[in-house]
Amino acid sequence: MLTPERHRKIIERLGEKQVVTIQELVEATSSSESTIRRDLSQLQKEKKLKRVHGGASLLHQKSEELSIVEKSARNSLEKERIANFAAMIVNDGDCIYIDAGTTTHLMIPHLKDKAVTVVTNGISHLEALTEHQITTYLVGGLVKPKTKALVGSGALNSLSSYRFDKCFLGINGIHLEAGFTTPDPEEASVKRMALSLSQEAFILADHSKFNEASFSKVADLHEAVILTNEMDEDAAYDFEDKTEIRVVTP
Amino acid sequence: MLTPERHRKIIERLGEKQVVTIQELVEATSSSESTIRRDLSQLQKEKKLKRVHGGASLLHQKSEELSIVEKSARNSLEKERIANFAAMIVNDGDCIYIDAGTTTHLMIPHLKDKAVTVVTNGISHLEALTEHQITTYLVGGLVKPKTKALVGSGALNSLSSYRFDKCFLGINGIHLEAGFTTPDPEEASVKRMALSLSQEAFILADHSKFNEASFSKVADLHEAVILTNEMDEDAAYDFEDKTEIRVVTP
DNA sequence: TTGAATTTGAATGTTTTTGATTGAAAAATG
DNA sequence: CATTTTTCAATCAAAAACATTCAAATTCAA
Numbered sequence: 001m002l003t004p005e006r007h008r009k010i011i012e013r014l015g016e017k018q019v020v021t022i023q024e025l026v027e028a029t030s031s032s033e034s035t036i037r038r039d040l041s042q043l044q045k046e047k048k049l050k051r052v053h054g055g056a057s058l059l060h061q062k063s064e065e066l067s068i069v070e071k072s073a074r075n076s077l078e079k080e081r082i083a084n085f086a087a088m089i090v091n092d093g094d095c096i097y098i099d100a101g102t103t104t105h106l107m108i109p110h111l112k113d114k115a116v117t118v119v120t121n122g123i124s125h126l127e128a129l130t131e132h133q134i135t136t137y138l139v140g141g142l143v144k145p146k147t148k149a150l151v152g153s154g155a156l157n158s159l160s161s162y163r164f165d166k167c168f169l170g171i172n173g174i175h176l177e178a179g180f181t182t183p184d185p186e187e188a189s190v191k192r193m194a195l196s197l198s199q200e201a202f203i204l205a206d207h208s209k210f211n212e213a214s215f216s217k218v219a220d221l222h223e224a225v226i227l228t229n230e231m232d233e234d235a236a237y238d239f240e241d242k243t244e245i246r247v248v249t250p
Numbered sequence: 251m252l253t254p255e256r257h258r259k260i261i262e263r264l265g266e267k268q269v270v271t272i273q274e275l276v277e278a279t280s281s282s283e284s285t286i287r288r289d290l291s292q293l294q295k296e297k298k299l300k301r302v303h304g305g306a307s308l309l310h311q312k313s314e315e316l317s318i319v320e321k322s323a324r325n326s327l328e329k330e331r332i333a334n335f336a337a338m339i340v341n342d343g344d345c346i347y348i349d350a351g352t353t354t355h356l357m358i359p360h361l362k363d364k365a366v367t368v369v370t371n372g373i374s375h376l377e378a379l380t381e382h383q384i385t386t387y388l389v390g391g392l393v394k395p396k397t398k399a400l401v402g403s404g405a406l407n408s409l410s411s412y413r414f415d416k417c418f419l420g421i422n423g424i425h426l427e428a429g430f431t432t433p434d435p436e437e438a439s440v441k442r443m444a445l446s447l448s449q450e451a452f453i454l455a456d457h458s459k460f461n462e463a464s465f466s467k468v469a470d471l472h473e474a475v476i477l478t479n480e481m482d483e484d485a486a487y488d489f490e491d492k493t494e495i496r497v498v499t500p
Numbered sequence: 501t502t503g504a505a506t507t508t509g510a511a512t513g514t515t516t517t518t519g520a521t522t523g524a525a526a527a528a529t530g
Numbered sequence: 531c532a533t534t535t536t537t538c539a540a541t542c543a544a545a546a547a548c549a550t551t552c553a554a555a556t557t558c559a560a
Contacts, residue, residue: 140390158390
């Protein structure tokens with residue numbers, strides 16, 4: 001019996017019974033104890049199982065992983081407030097663009113009862129959007145595996161055939177000289193395009209984003225309205241005549 | 251026995267059994283051990299299988315956990331066979347289109363070790379694709395909540411900027427006069443467009459699809475190759491000169 | 501038909517896998 | 531706690547599978 005076939009049988013048995021003895025496997029595969037031992041060692045190295053005295057057992061069942069959305073939103077009531085605030089700006093019948101990202105994701109449940117049409121480049125938003133029966137268009141493009149965002153020329157192309165009443169963008173840095181910035185140039189292009197297609201543009205940003213700048217510029221400060229939830233006096237004064245800032249009132 | 255015929259037999263056996271021994275193949279093809287070894291080496295280079303000591307195994311040994319989608323289609327071993335067969339047609343470096351749908355979804359794990367670029371309109375495919383580190387482009391368009399497929403003019407537009415070596419489509423009906431048909435006109439348009447952008451087009455269809463017709467025509471029979479796993483004599487005869495049919499198991 | 505190119509199968513020596521054996525380590529038993 | 535039994539890792543020789551080479555057979559093109 002060939003090695004992969006034995007390995008497959010071992011894993012299979014484990015799947016059914018949670019634990020197997022070496023003796024059992026010796027019979028099932030009609031090979032020697034030594035061979036089975038070697039198999040188990042190898043499979044253990046591949047993280048397919050755990051060896052135990054006399055046999056092998058399943059690895060500790062994978063702990064249910066929270067979605068990125070739930071994870072990051074959990075410790076940030078702040079973001080939830082901003083998202084809710086942003087959703088209130090949306091009118092019945094609006095066609096809006098929602099950027100990929102965690103903060104913008106939180107807007108979705110609040111759009112429930114508005115007859116909006118949403119365009120997005122965030123794949124992670126889809127489940128929530130369809131669940132709330134929101135008419136959704138996805139832009140095309142290259143899938144960025146890490147952030148599940150759509151980027152690249154395909155996305156820009158796709159976007160160019162839409163026009164928005166409003167767009168809602170996440171951002172990494174808001175800086176007096178640098179403007180709105182984000183680390184990935186590909187994502188920046190998409191944001192920039194969405195912004196240029198919108199009548200009104202909104203940036204969702206918690207206080208940590210102010211006076212920060214990262215690699216790629218999305219737009220100048222005056223091109224979008226900032227939605228935030230906290231703002232110290234001095235900072236507000238600096239930004240005052242450069243851009244419009246709307247602060248969530250608690 | 252000619253080389254391509256041997257190769258076909260080897261792939262075929264693998265599709266059935268996950269793993270084959272060299273001895274087995276020597277008998278089945280009545281050629282020498284050396285020849286079979288050479289065949290296996292070549293097929294391995296083409297990423298059609300993996301050599302193991304004593305024989306060969308499928309690239310994707312399915313000891314790993316099945317996703318929900320894969321699970322739900324599991325009772326249909328038939329579909330799995332067809333999907334595996336389809337995946338073997340894909341060469342290293344190909345740019346392919348994978349249609350939304352459950353049968354086509356099952357192809358994904360088998361593409362694991364080929365350097366393919368995938369374009370798809372199936373949102374449900376994304377997780378599996380990114381998990382297997384496959385470069386993926388999503389077409390844009392309206393999200394069909396039920397099937398999680400992307401359709402509409404956005405999808406057609408998006409698609410039009412790509413060209414494919416091969417495309418793999420699911421279908422609802424294969425009929426002598428009606429050709430390839432599917433219930434939703436929107437999805438039919440997308441399939442048609444993908445087909446027209448491909449050098450070669452493949453339809454994945456189990457036997458239940460033959461001699462059925464539904465509402466929207468995708469293409470004429472001669473425009474694509476049918477991959478199926480079962481074919482009764484009479485039916486095969488009818489279709490013979492209208493289209494090419496490749497059957498998984500004889 | 502001839503000659504070159506390819507494919508094939510046998511022969512070679514090498515590498516990998518295998519199962520038995522060993523004494524050490526770990527569990528089970530009294 | 532000591533003893534017995536089981537399981538373990540390490541070692542080794544035999545067997546199986548391997549890559550490589552080469553000559554014969556086949557295919558292809560001129």
